[in-house]
Amino acid sequence: xxxxxxxxxxxxxxxxxxxxxxxxxxxxxxxxxxxxxxxxxxxxxxxxxxxxxxxxxxxxxxxxxxxxxxxxxxxxxxxxxxxxxxxxxxxxxxxxxxxxxxxxxxxxxxxxxxxxxxxxxxxxxxxxxxxxxxxxxxxxxxxxxxxxxxxxxxxxxxxxxxxxxxxxxxxxxxxxxxxxxxxxxxxxxxxxxxxxxxxxxxxxxxxxxxxxxxxxxxxxxxxxxxxxxxxxxxxxxxxxxxxxxxxxxxxxxxxx
Amino acid sequence: xxxxxxxxxxxxxxxxxxxxxxxxxxxxxxxxxxxxxxxxxxxxxxxxxxxxxxxxxxxxxxxxxxxxxxxxxxxxxxxxxxxxxxxxxxxxxxxxxxxxxxxxxxxxxxxxxxxxxxxxxxxxxxxxxxxxxxxxxxxxxxxxxxxxxxxxxxxxxxxxxxxxxxxxxxxxxxxxxxxxxxxxxxxxxxxxxxxxxxxxxxxxxxxxxxxxxxxxxxxxxxxxxxxxxxxxxxxxxxxxxxxxxxxxxxxxxxxx
DNA sequence: GATGTATGTATTGTGAACAAATATACGGCA
DNA sequence: TGCCGTATATTTGTTCACAATACATACATC
Numbered sequence: 324x325x326x327x328x329x330x331x332x333x334x335x336x337x338x339x340x341x342x343x344x345x346x347x348x349x350x351x352x353x354x355x356x357x358x359x360x361x362x363x364x365x366x367x368x369x370x371x372x373x374x375x376x377x378x379x380x381x382x383x384x385x386x387x388x389x390x391x392x393x394x395x396x397x398x399x400x401x402x403x404x405x406x407x408x409x410x411x412x413x414x415x416x417x418x419x420x421x422x423x424x425x426x427x428x429x430x431x432x433x434x435x436x437x438x439x440x441x442x443x444x445x446x447x448x449x450x451x452x453x454x455x456x457x458x459x460x461x462x463x464x465x466x467x468x469x470x471x472x473x474x475x476x477x478x479x480x481x482x483x484x485x486x487x488x489x490x491x492x493x494x495x496x497x498x499x500x501x502x503x504x505x506x507x508x509x510x511x512x513x514x515x516x517x518x519x520x521x522x523x524x525x526x527x528x529x530x531x532x533x534x535x536x537x538x539x540x541x542x543x544x545x546x547x548x549x550x551x552x553x554x555x556x557x558x559x560x561x562x563x564x565x566x567x568x569x570x571x572x573x574x575x576x577x578x579x
Numbered sequence: 580x581x582x583x584x585x586x587x588x589x590x591x592x593x594x595x596x597x598x599x600x601x602x603x604x605x606x607x608x609x610x611x612x613x614x615x616x617x618x619x620x621x622x623x624x625x626x627x628x629x630x631x632x633x634x635x636x637x638x639x640x641x642x643x644x645x646x647x648x649x650x651x652x653x654x655x656x657x658x659x660x661x662x663x664x665x666x667x668x669x670x671x672x673x674x675x676x677x678x679x680x681x682x683x684x685x686x687x688x689x690x691x692x693x694x695x696x697x698x699x700x701x702x703x704x705x706x707x708x709x710x711x712x713x714x715x716x717x718x719x720x721x722x723x724x725x726x727x728x729x730x731x732x733x734x735x736x737x738x739x740x741x742x743x744x745x746x747x748x749x750x751x752x753x754x755x756x757x758x759x760x761x762x763x764x765x766x767x768x769x770x771x772x773x774x775x776x777x778x779x780x781x782x783x784x785x786x787x788x789x790x791x792x793x794x795x796x797x798x799x800x801x802x803x804x805x806x807x808x809x810x811x812x813x814x815x816x817x818x819x820x821x822x823x824x825x826x827x828x829x830x831x832x833x834x835x
Numbered sequence: 836g837a838t839g840t841a842t843g844t845a846t847t848g849t850g851a852a853c854a855a856a857t858a859t860a861c862g863g864c865a
Numbered sequence: 866t867g868c869c870g871t872a873t874a875t876t877t878g879t880t881c882a883c884a885a886t887a888c889a890t891a892c893a894t895c
Contacts (some may be wrong), residue, residue: 351656378847389847390879394653401608401657410847410886425746432747436688490757491680491688494750501746634877645877646849666856666877 357385361507362464365404365415365503366476367469370416372508376405404500409430416504420554427549430498433491434479434540434545438525442534449485450530456481457526476503478522482529482541502548509552521547613641613651621660621671621759622732623725628673628764632661660756672760676810679761683805686754689747690735690801691794694781696742705741706786710771712737713782732759734778738785738797758804765808777803 352358364370381392396413399405406416418426441449460474476499483495521544528537608614620626637648652669655661662672674682695704716730721779732755777800784793 351651379845388880393847397608397650397653398657401654411888412847422745425744428744429746429750432692488681488684489678490685490754491750494685498746540846633875635875644850653842668877805880 337388352394352398355395355398357381357387357392358398360385361395361399362404362500366500366506367472368503368507371417372415372504374415376413377413378412402497402500404504410533416501417500417508418505420509423509423552424549426498426501426505427545430495430502431542431545433494433498434482435542437483437486437488437491437495438529438537438541439534440488440491441482442529442532442537445485445529445532452481453485453526453530457523460522472503475522478526482525485529506548506552509555511551511553607653607831608650611647611651611654613637613643613647614654615653616641618649618660618756619729621763622756623728624759624763626671628671628760630671632671633639658756658806660760673764674757674761676765679765679808680805682754682757682761683801686758687798687801689750689754690738691798693739693742693744693747693751694785695790695795696744696747698788698793699786699787700743700777701788708737709741709782709786713779716778728759731778735783738781741785743824744782762804762808765811767807767809774807 361370361376370376375408376396378389378392378396381396382389383391396405396407400407400413405413407413456474456478460478463470463474465471479499480492480495483492486492523541525537525540525544528540617626617632626632632652634645634648634652637652638645641648652661652663656663656669660672661669663669712730712734716734719726719730721727735755736748736751736784739748742748777796781796781800784796
């Protein structure tokens with residue numbers, strides 16, 4: 324606290340010489356069990372958009388403290404996987420119809436580019452990884468809904484990984500999650516997320532280094548997904564109300 | 580909250596009927612003055628990669644408490660703008676050379692797509708906005724370094740905005756920030772971030788709806804930026820060290 | 836009977852103190 | 866002088882308790 328008058332006669336560096344960080348294991352919050360738990364619950368559709376994520380309940384469920392939960396929720400909110408409303412809590416994010424369309428549009432852009440890059444730099448290891456995944460997807464139990472959901476998302480992530488660009492890979496992961504939220508929000512009952520037959524075709528085209536064909540197949544595949552969702556009926560009415568309230572809120576905040 | 584599992588048999592409405600959130604003003608943390616302050620300080624290069632961001636100092640600087648600072652730092656860490664190391668603190672993120680290249684590659688993909696979409700949906704309002712920005716960039720004081728930096732980044736964000744895809748816009752904003760970190764880390768002394776003459780050309784091509792030309796100009800512009808940075812000499816040696824430390828850390832964590 | 840108000844309860848947000856870990860400074864020793 | 870172990874000091878991480886807010890129920894009034 325109080326500098327005990329230690330007459331530093333040689334104050335060559337009064338500033339503390341904080342070593343700069345050397346990329347030491349940041350132990351990302353991505354590994355956090357709470358984050359992982361919520362994420363998998365969402366991708367497995369066990370948590371629906373709009374569901375309340377109470378801090379106390381989560382703390383009890385995961386056997387940890389509220390602080391830990393708050394950190395995890397804040398992180399998920401920054402990734403737009405949960406929505407935090409002041410003094411009301413955290414909810415599973417529910418994208419708007421426009422946002423859902425934007426997500427698919429972004430995926431068309433990023434994943435076609437990823438396919439192209441993946442073909443360019445495809446090597447032996449990449450071929451093996453791709454084949455291994457296609458095998459798993461071909462022989463997996465189609466009745467195990469949760470496994471199916473995980474596998475189909477993994478295919479798209481794998482393609483991004485093969486593209487060899489970590490930034491693109493992060494973006495793909497994020498878009499994959501947001502896609503599952505978009506689908507969960509606007510899906511028609513009973514339809515699968517992904518047409519399961521498209522992946523082998525795309526994979527084969529990548530292995531054959533047919534760039535134009537693979538890109539076209541990927542774009543078509545994403546468009547097909549997008550066409551499975553429909554705007555919610557009666558959503559307009561809600562939108563109208565919220566538009567009014569938002570306007571009122573904005574005016575109140577402005578001080579009028 | 581020990582909540583010792585009290586057998587509640589059937590309280591008619593024990594479950595609170597939490598209204599689902601209806602897109603009420605989430606008041607994003609993006610508006611937080613601490614986040615904004617650090618962000619602008621970084622894009623203006625007043626905070627260099629590797630700089631320590633002490634919690635107490637920031638709290639004093641912003642006149643707030645550590646809690647707010649910690650929230651802001653956690654958010655910035657999730658966006659890879661700061662790097663948090665357990666028990667050591669937060670530092671301005673310093674991308675690796677590979678990550679810097681990946682950032683530019685991602686920008687090539689996303690921004691060329693944005694140019695294309697912007698041309699497709701260019702309307703009167705968009706034209707006006709673009710022209711207004713080009714005017715400001717043309718007549719701004721070139722000696723005001725901080726204003727220059729802000730304006731050049733704004734051009735790229737504006738193009739993404741004109742593309743009309745909010746998800747793409749978020750990604751562009753994020754990439755813009757990470758680009759300035761990449762440049763700050765690997766720049767050659769004395770070079771500007773952006774060749775200032777490229778923007779009017781690209782803008783004119785967009786206004787002329789010359790899609791192929793605008794895409795080519797944008798790609799070229801980004802490649803030019805990328806070629807201004809060089810890997811740091813002696814970086815390999817550091818990488819070697821960190822590899823060692825990471826290995827040791829991993830072993831320690833594994834319990835050996 | 837419906838609407839508006841008041842009270843009680845549950846949940847989130849915040850502040851301050853405490854504990855742990857790390858970095859720095861000091862002193863001994865070769 | 867240079868190196869190393871110990872002690873101090875700073876900084877981060879966590880816990881606890883309390884304050885503020887919003888929600889739900891009950892009540893009063895028209």
